Amino acid sequence: MSRAxxxxxxxxxxxxxxxxxLLIFFPIxxxxxxxxxxxxxxxADPPVWFFFxxxxxxxxxxxxxxxxxxxxxxxxxxxxxSTLLGLLIAIPxxxxxxxxxxxxxxxxxxxxxxxxxxxAVGVLVPIYLIFRDTGLLDNVWGLVIVxxxxxxxxxxxxxxxxxxxxxxxxxxAARMDGAGLRAEIVHVLTPMAVPGIASxxxxxxxxxxxxxxxxxxxxxxxxxPLTAFIASYSSPEGxxxxxxxxxxxxxxxxxxxxxxxxxxxxxxxxxxxxxK
Amino acid sequence: MATAHSRTAARLMLAPAxxxxxxxxxxxxxxxxxxxxxxxxxxxxxxxxxxxFRNYENFLTNPAxxxxxxxxxxxVVGVLIITIVLGILLAILLDQPMFGQGxxxxxxxxxxxxxxxxxxxxxxxxxxxxxNGLFAYAAKGMxxxxxxxxxxxxxxxxxxxxxxQWLPFATLILLTAIQSLDSEQMEAAEMDGAGPLARFRFxxxxxxxxxxxxxxxxxxxxxxxxxxxxxxxTNGGPGTASTNLTYLVYVESLxxxxxxxxxxxxxxxxxLANIVAIFLMRAIGKNLDA
Numbered sequence: 001m002s003r004a005x006x007x008x009x010x011x012x013x014x015x016x017x018x019x020x021x022l023l024i025f026f027p028i029x030x031x032x033x034x035x036x037x038x039x040x041x042x043x044a045d046p047p048v049w050f051f052f053x054x055x056x057x058x059x060x061x062x063x064x065x066x067x068x069x070x071x072x073x074x075x076x077x078x079x080x081x082s083t084l085l086g087l088l089i090a091i092p093x094x095x096x097x098x099x100x101x102x103x104x105x106x107x108x109x110x111x112x113x114x115x116x117x118x119x120a121v122g123v124l125v126p127i128y129l130i131f132r133d134t135g136l137l138d139n140v141w142g143l144v145i146v147x148x149x150x151x152x153x154x155x156x157x158x159x160x161x162x163x164x165x166x167x168x169x170x171x172x173a174a175r176m177d178g179a180g181l182r183a184e185i186v187h188v189l190t191p192m193a194v195p196g197i198a199s200x201x202x203x204x205x206x207x208x209x210x211x212x213x214x215x216x217x218x219x220x221x222x223x224x225p226l227t228a229f230i231a232s233y234s235s236p237e238g239x240x241x242x243x244x245x246x247x248x249x250x251x252x253x254x255x256x257x258x259x260x261x262x263x264x265x266x267x268x269x270x271x272x273x274x275x276k
Numbered sequence: 277m278a279t280a281h282s283r284t285a286a287r288l289m290l291a292p293a294x295x296x297x298x299x300x301x302x303x304x305x306x307x308x309x310x311x312x313x314x315x316x317x318x319x320x321x322x323x324x325x326x327x328x329f330r331n332y333e334n335f336l337t338n339p340a341x342x343x344x345x346x347x348x349x350x351x352v353v354g355v356l357i358i359t360i361v362l363g364i365l366l367a368i369l370l371d372q373p374m375f376g377q378g379x380x381x382x383x384x385x386x387x388x389x390x391x392x393x394x395x396x397x398x399x400x401x402x403x404x405x406x407x408n409g410l411f412a413y414a415a416k417g418m419x420x421x422x423x424x425x426x427x428x429x430x431x432x433x434x435x436x437x438x439x440x441q442w443l444p445f446a447t448l449i450l451l452t453a454i455q456s457l458d459s460e461q462m463e464a465a466e467m468d469g470a471g472p473l474a475r476f477r478f479x480x481x482x483x484x485x486x487x488x489x490x491x492x493x494x495x496x497x498x499x500x501x502x503x504x505x506x507x508x509x510t511n512g513g514p515g516t517a518s519t520n521l522t523y524l525v526y527v528e529s530l531x532x533x534x535x536x537x538x539x540x541x542x543x544x545x546x547x548l549a550n551i552v553a554i555f556l557m558r559a560i561g562k563n564l565d566a
Contacts, residue, residue, distance in 0.1 A: 005373050014374040020366065021383035024443065028386055030410070031398050043408040046417065089296060092289030100286035108294065110557075115301050117553040120501050121522040122546035125529045125539045126307035149300040156293055181285060210391040212504035213522075217530065227504065230393040234400070234508040241402060248394040259389035260382050267452045271490045275449050 028252070035059070035245035042241040058246035066229070068247065075225035075251075077140050078215070079208035082147035083201055086155045089148070091197070094159035095189070099171060109160065112153040120150070120213045131218060138220040146218065147208045155204055158269045162196025199265035202258055209255050226251040305546075311539035318533035331540035335528070341541075343516040344524040345548075347431055351438070351520055352499045356492060358439040363446030363491070364484065368476075370447070371454045381451075388444040392504040399437045400426060400509045430510045430518035437505055442498075446491045453487035454480065493556050500549055521545050 022029075034042050036054045062068045097105045127146065128137070136142030166189065174188045212227040219228050230251055233244045259266070267275055315327045335341055370381060387395065403409050404425040412422035425433040457480065465475050503522050506512055512519035512527065519527070525545060529538025 010373055010375070013369065013372040014376065017369050017372075017374050017380045018376065020369070021380040024440070025383040025386050027395070027398055027403065027440070028390065030402060031394075034402065045408075045413050047410060047413060089293050093293035096286035096289040100283055102283075102286075108290070112293075112297060114553065114557070115297055116497055117549055118301060118305075119522065119542075119545045119549045121503075121525045122542040122549070123304035123308060124525065125311060125535055125542060126304040128530065129307075129535070130304075149296060152293060152297060181282065206389060210389070212392040213501060216393075216504055216507065217526070227391050227393050230391065230397060231504065231508050233397055234393075241408070244397060244401060248398060252390050252394055255391070256386060256389045259385070263381070263385060263448070266385075266388075267449055270445070270494060271449060275452055275487050275490055 028256075031245045032249050033245075034241055035249045037242050037245075039240055039242045042245070058242045059250070062243055062247045062250070066247075068229070068250065071224055071226050071229035072250070074140055074223055075209055075227075078143045078147060078225050079205045081140075081144040082151065082208050083155075083204040085144060085148045086152050086204060087159075087197065087201060090152060090155040090159055094156050094163050095185075097156075098160050098163035098166075099168065109157065112156055116150075116153050124217060127214075128217065137218060138222045138224075140223040143215060143218060143223065143225070146214045147211060150211075150214070151204055151207055154207070154269065155200055158200040158203065158265075159193075159196060161268065162200070163193060165196075166192045199262060200269065202262040203265055203269040206255055206259055206262065308539045308542045308546075311535050312543050314536050314539075316535040318535060327536065331536040332544070335537050335540045335544060340516045340519060340524055341544075344519045344521045347516075347518060348500065348520040348522075350431060351435060351502060352496055354432075354435040355439045355442060355499055356495060358435070359442045359446040359495065360450075360488060360491060362439075362443055363450050366443070366447045367450035367454050368480070370451050385444040385448055387441055388448075390441065392441065393508055395441055396437055396505040396508045399433075399440070404433055426510055427514055430514065434502075434505055434509060434518055437509070438499070438502060442495055445495070449487050449491055450484060453484050457483050496552060496556060500552070521548070 033050070035058055036056065037048070037052055038055060038057075041048050041052050097109065131137040131139075131142050136145070170188060170192075171184060174184050179188065209225075210227070212231075215225050215227045216231060219225070230244075230247060233240075233247065312331055313326060313328065314324060315330075316324050366384065370377065370384070374380070401409070403411055406412050406422045406424040409422075411425070415422045461479060462475060465479055470478070501522050502520060503526065506518055506520065506523045507526075510518045512523045516524075521541070522545065525538055525541040528534050528541050532538075
């Protein structure tokens, strides 16, 4: 920006932006603070802000009483598993569309995008029945399959926009030097594609971690990930704010940190490359 | 140039993704259609048979359907308006020079990464609860009667919660678009005597139209299937006051065990989503090609 800005204007901007930023962030901050309170302090009126006896008891209680890490582990398997499986299927597809585009490449891409428009609830009944009859209900691998399929279009699109930025001349040069398809992929393409694949992976893990339609409908006690575990606090007997806060903090912390690292890719990935 | 050999290889590499997506779309879709014309209740599975359009009749004449339809519209449109208007204002603010811009950005986008069940429960218990919520404390502090948000205004409360989750997304995308705005154009307009409002109306807003279209498209896809937020806050109630289409189909099929009517509801949801999708894709196609 070359336009001159008065110090006063900059101070006003700063104050206003910080106030709004903190306001938007406040529910998360409040959850984290509450997780370190006792249940009595958590519902104290007037509310207690920073000066209370900080305790980590809630965290150990959540683990002891409900076996928190079991749910955490399910979330890890489901989000990482579906992402890796998705990449395995999507990388060849995106590669071929980016480097050997055909007449119908654009149509295929638009069609893949359109599958995201199919509302999940439209296929809830058959998926539920198929899973019931094949023993995939309440099974982490069943969820890995479903989440792979629902996020596949996003993975393909994201990879496609990244791959398209790799200059084709480099591939041609490699071919002239006699590199076969395999050598081309391993030595030329892979090093250039790694950053794009990494950000696709990051974004997709975030999406899968937070997915809360299929994970709530297809799981029960055994394979429930964190989304479903937290939902169990909605019953009246789960009205323990400090413990709810501790469980919530642990459920969102890893993804919040990953999300902050993937800000830039987030825009690109979620807009299918339309906004960069 | 691609040889015939590499062309075949390319088709082979494309095949798994295409076939899987096609199967994922077609098989359940056909099954939903099939069940939607059958009598099939999970509690009396032995009594099955063709019933023509009776499931559709039951679903569409159910008063809950009309409520769910209207609620779905309010939810989608309400959240879109809030997130886009506030998102534009926030994006313009965040684009200004300031101290600690990076940190403010991090604060603003954080809600997007919070899983739906967490944000819904945190809002429900710690903020909106009429006895122990922060809003109730604030009301009492000012000598007012605490307001029971989730029973008095369930849908508006859910719109608020969902808007909080999606505001970061709209802001981030609009901010990215604003940052690509040519500052020379702005300066020229300023020198020609265009005030801030005129500059916004004739330069910023047209420049943002593509980003706004994208935000509308993507948010609509996700907002049509809001589910977890309703499940953990109101269970669709009181009555059907906060039931949307997604939630209604869930109730019919997995709570009332009526596979037939649930499937008919699923087909209706698909048709409605497709009508929206056609409009959107057309608008987006125009905007993205340009």
